[in-house]
Amino acid sequence: xxxxxxxxxxxxxxxxxxxxxxxxxxxxxxxxxxxxxxxxxxxxxxxxxxxxxxxxxxxxxxxxxxxxxxxxxxxxxxxxxxxxxxxxxxxxxxxxxxxxxxxxxxxxxxxxxxxxxxxxxxxxxxxxxxxxxxxxxxxxxxxxxxxxxxxxxxxxxxxxxxxxxxxxxxxxxxxxxxxxxxxxxxxxxxxxxxxxxxxxxxxxxxxxxxxxxxxxxxxxxxxxxxxxxxxxxxxxxxxxxxxxxxxxxxxxxxxxxxxxxxxxxxxxxxxxxxxxxxxxxxxxxxxxxxxxxxxxxxxxxxxxxxxxxxxxxxxxxxxxxxxxxxxxxxxxxxxxxxxxxxxxxxxxxxxxxxxxxxxxxxxxxxxxxxxxxxxxxxxxxxxxxxxxxxxxxxxxxxxxxxxxxxxxxxxxxxxxxxxxxxxxxxxxxxxxxxxxxxxxxxxxxxxxxxxxxxxxxxxxxxxxxxxxxxxxxxxxxxxxxxxxxxxxxxxxxxxxxxxxxxxxxxxxxxxxxxxxxxxxxxxxxxxxxxxxxxxxxxxxxxxxxxxxxxxxxxxxxxxxxxxxxxxxxxxxxxxxxxxxxxxxxxxxxxxxxxxxxxxxxxxxxxxxxxx
Amino acid sequence: xxxxxxxxxxxxxxxxxxxxxxxxxxxxxxxxxxxxxxxxxxxxxxxxxxxxxxxxxxxxxxxxxxxxxxxxxxxxxxxxxxxxxxxxxxxxxxxxxxxxxxxxxxxxxxxxxxxxxxxxxxxxxxxxxxxxxxxxxxxxxxxxxxxxxxxxxxxxxxxxxxxxxxxxxxxxxxxxxxxxxxxxxxxxxxxxxxxxxxxxxxxxxxxxxxxxxxxxxxxxxxxxxxxxxxxxxxxxxxxxxxxxxxxxxxxxxxxxxxxxxxxxxxxxxxxxxxxxxxxxxxxxxxxxxxxxxxxxxxxxxxxxxxxxxxxxxxxxxxxxxxxxxxxxxxxxxxxxxxxxxxxxxxxxxxxxxxxxxxxxxxxxxxx
Numbered sequence: 003x004x005x006x007x008x009x010x011x012x013x014x015x016x017x018x019x020x021x022x023x024x025x026x027x028x029x030x031x032x033x034x035x036x037x038x039x040x041x042x043x044x045x046x047x048x049x050x051x052x053x054x055x056x057x058x059x060x061x062x063x064x065x066x067x068x069x070x071x072x073x074x075x076x077x078x079x080x081x082x083x084x085x086x087x088x089x090x091x092x093x094x095x096x097x098x099x100x101x102x103x104x105x106x107x108x109x110x111x112x113x114x115x116x117x118x119x120x121x122x123x124x125x126x127x128x129x130x131x132x133x134x135x136x137x138x139x140x141x142x143x144x145x146x147x148x149x150x151x152x153x154x155x156x157x158x159x160x161x162x163x164x165x166x167x168x169x170x171x172x173x174x175x176x177x178x179x180x181x182x183x184x185x186x187x188x189x190x191x192x193x194x195x196x197x198x199x200x201x202x203x204x205x206x207x208x209x210x211x212x213x214x215x216x217x218x219x220x221x222x223x224x225x226x227x228x229x230x231x232x233x234x235x236x237x238x239x240x241x242x243x244x245x246x247x248x249x250x251x252x253x254x255x256x257x258x259x260x261x262x263x264x265x266x267x268x269x270x271x272x273x274x275x276x277x278x279x280x281x282x283x284x285x286x287x288x289x290x291x292x293x294x295x296x297x298x299x300x301x302x303x304x305x306x307x308x309x310x311x312x313x314x315x316x317x318x319x320x321x322x323x324x325x326x327x328x329x330x331x332x333x334x335x336x337x338x339x340x341x342x343x344x345x346x347x348x349x350x351x352x353x354x355x356x357x358x359x360x361x362x363x364x365x366x367x368x369x370x371x372x373x374x375x376x377x378x379x380x381x382x383x384x385x386x387x388x389x390x391x392x393x394x395x396x397x398x399x400x401x402x403x404x405x406x407x408x409x410x411x412x413x414x415x416x417x418x419x420x421x422x423x424x425x426x427x428x429x430x431x432x433x434x435x436x437x438x439x440x441x442x443x444x445x446x447x448x449x450x451x452x453x454x455x456x457x458x459x460x461x462x463x464x465x466x467x468x469x470x471x472x473x474x475x476x477x478x479x480x481x482x483x484x485x486x487x488x489x490x491x492x493x494x495x496x497x498x499x500x501x502x503x504x505x506x507x508x509x510x511x512x513x514x515x516x517x518x519x520x521x522x523x524x525x526x527x528x529x530x531x532x533x534x535x536x537x538x539x540x541x542x543x544x545x546x547x548x549x550x551x552x553x554x555x556x557x558x559x560x561x562x563x564x565x566x567x568x569x570x571x572x573x574x575x576x577x578x579x580x581x582x583x584x585x586x587x588x589x590x591x592x593x594x595x596x597x598x599x600x601x602x603x604x605x606x607x608x609x610x611x612x613x
Numbered sequence: 614x615x616x617x618x619x620x621x622x623x624x625x626x627x628x629x630x631x632x633x634x635x636x637x638x639x640x641x642x643x644x645x646x647x648x649x650x651x652x653x654x655x656x657x658x659x660x661x662x663x664x665x666x667x668x669x670x671x672x673x674x675x676x677x678x679x680x681x682x683x684x685x686x687x688x689x690x691x692x693x694x695x696x697x698x699x700x701x702x703x704x705x706x707x708x709x710x711x712x713x714x715x716x717x718x719x720x721x722x723x724x725x726x727x728x729x730x731x732x733x734x735x736x737x738x739x740x741x742x743x744x745x746x747x748x749x750x751x752x753x754x755x756x757x758x759x760x761x762x763x764x765x766x767x768x769x770x771x772x773x774x775x776x777x778x779x780x781x782x783x784x785x786x787x788x789x790x791x792x793x794x795x796x797x798x799x800x801x802x803x804x805x806x807x808x809x810x811x812x813x814x815x816x817x818x819x820x821x822x823x824x825x826x827x828x829x830x831x832x833x834x835x836x837x838x839x840x841x842x843x844x845x846x847x848x849x850x851x852x853x854x855x856x857x858x859x860x861x862x863x864x865x866x867x868x869x870x871x872x873x874x875x876x877x878x879x880x881x882x883x884x885x886x887x888x889x890x891x892x893x894x895x896x897x898x899x900x901x902x903x904x905x906x907x908x909x910x911x912x913x914x915x916x917x918x919x920x921x922x923x924x925x926x927x928x929x930x931x932x933x934x935x936x937x938x939x940x941x942x943x944x945x946x947x948x949x950x951x952x953x954x955x956x957x958x959x960x961x962x963x964x965x966x967x968x969x970x971x972x973x974x975x976x977x978x979x980x
Binding site: 014015016018019022023026027029030032033034036037038040041042044045046047048049051052055057059188217218219220233234235236 | 707744746790791792833834835838839842843845846847848849850851852853882886887890891894897898901902905908909914917918921925928932935936939941
């Protein structure tokens, strides 16, 4: 520096610069001491650690939460599975080791080599999984021959285990390997390729609870890659356990009833909205998804015409048929179009415009009032009142009964169904509403579409006196130690827009369906339990003249419905049964509902008999 | 306007130190990139060379303006850096859960780096006016405190707690350098001792946990704790003489995280050993003392405090970064000046070099 330093009035900072320099010198001195300690004093030790990179990180996968039914019966747990991995850096000579390994696990050595190359595992300390879920014999063979399998690592991982095969498959869902797109998403940063994630049902919806949190440990290994000691461990956090609202025996019963049929059964506690059973048939075996599923098997699931992968209770949309008459009757009573004593004459058909609308009973019902019209499901009576109400008023009530909108169940892809209105038709189809169509709507045909779940929720609302509840499938979520962290309380989503007076008239009608000599479901009359309900038979093909005597092809047969609750005076269960192409609600659906109700109420009365 | 005397008194010595440090940085980056071969994008050292080049150009440009201009423009520079920090919170791109970068297409830059210079300049201006032999009193500390806290909170929100803390360290050190009045100082220390536990009490559990891991990485053995172990192995295994250029195993095997940015010192120490590491430390020490000499010889308060501010910035970054790689300091994303890869970091430190050269050159004006 070539500056001449003169005396100046601002020389104040010179002393402070000197002080600062001394402080900085001291800080650097500390750094140098530390360097000396690491490189000179401890150098040999670190050099040793560095040679094979002796400190490695090992993952500890979390244990996924268990799933129970409402009474604590275990439905889903995890089972150990043995996987074989290789760390190619430790496996020298790699070729020889692979040749040895090939003999024990029945995979050609070159296939193994390809797999390692594909995962960029050549000359790496990264373990590459070669075969998962090996059986006991293979496990024993490898354990015994460990000495000539350097770098081969046996690891235990946990696989999902669905204890009751096919049970509540659509509700519980299944796991699958996480996809590449999700791996890039920040939300899934805790996931690694090859991890499993909930793909369907509750396994998907409650993924965040079930998953738990990954842990890991630092370990020191020897030159062969074998662990010498654990340096540091972060425990994995166990996943939370789920308690579903379903009752296992009831669920199994519902599934048994649907065996060899296509359809759905939903049972709800009408006073809380908790789902007691939800079955969709045909179902699939969730355990097939645990082992990697063959292409063939997957195709057969996807291409099956009966759609086993679709949850018909929630995703299926079907015309409700005569079950809809509950709404037509309620609307007419509430709007003052009829009173309980108003009678219409049914001669077996009704001439409207230039068309003839038939009643299912050719002879006709004669003069009939609303309660009996419900009980006997007289079509003409509902044509008469439906036509007086008009489609838009009917739609208003249908929506208030929960049709046309999702119920809010915590499952993906819930269908909304369809409530037709005149503006809807104009917008969607481009033509004006024909008043004749209103007649079809009032008996649940025409454009009407509902899901079995919506019918169950509606039935539950009538049973409990008018409150629509959101269907609940998970009762509570508990941490592994039992602490409840989430409790799903019942939640009303609406009220039926009808008076208690009207509800009672409807209820009388529904009671007579089963308990009067002329009721359409008198076959399921059960002296011990008073059941109320409504049958439905919904046409699949167009409502042209049909000859009942000809046996129709399966896919043209009408669907069978039965919506019920019991006991009639103090309902504890509401059920909706839907049998696809089951033909008659009274014969194909009603007996199933009766069995479900019997099972549930006897179980409730004698809860300890089974244990 | 150009004064030929500027050229005669050019500070070549200082420039040579800077060149040497940049050379070491380029060499180490080369080793890192080549060790990884196919895995790494080769053009990153081309990029780094471009930044060194542009850094020198900026330093030279700054050198031609009289540093008194910084005095006049202090608050405009400060305002600009604040606007950039606000922009990054709005338009910044997300990387690993934080918004720290503004993407300009050809270059993404980190406004928090420039904010350091943006704070040093107005602080120097303020202290040049207010300091006296008695030291600063409360009333004179309000303004610098405000000036510091604004960018602090903006950077902490990104979140980049490391850089935000560095800002406080720089401002605090500058303040202590210009001297705080004794009574004021003791009251401040007492107040800090009382307030900290109160703030602690109001922190949420996860925030406390974050502070704990920040202070002791061993609490996070799967993340930063693991990085520190690998860094220590790299440094330690270099031993006395090092493994040699491009022979660093920890580096080559990718066990070392962030080895071209925050952990680049570990690579140097592994390859050049204790001898090489000491040499680097001495080079930094030489740079710092050279800078102090410039401040020492400067004859106006603004210039002197400005230089000290820049030196303080460089010093803290060197000490925190190297301390971090050796497990002495919390793991924070603070680059090693001149050596770590990164455009914003190189350009910022080169602006600092420009300022020091500038002040150094203009000593003749007082003769």
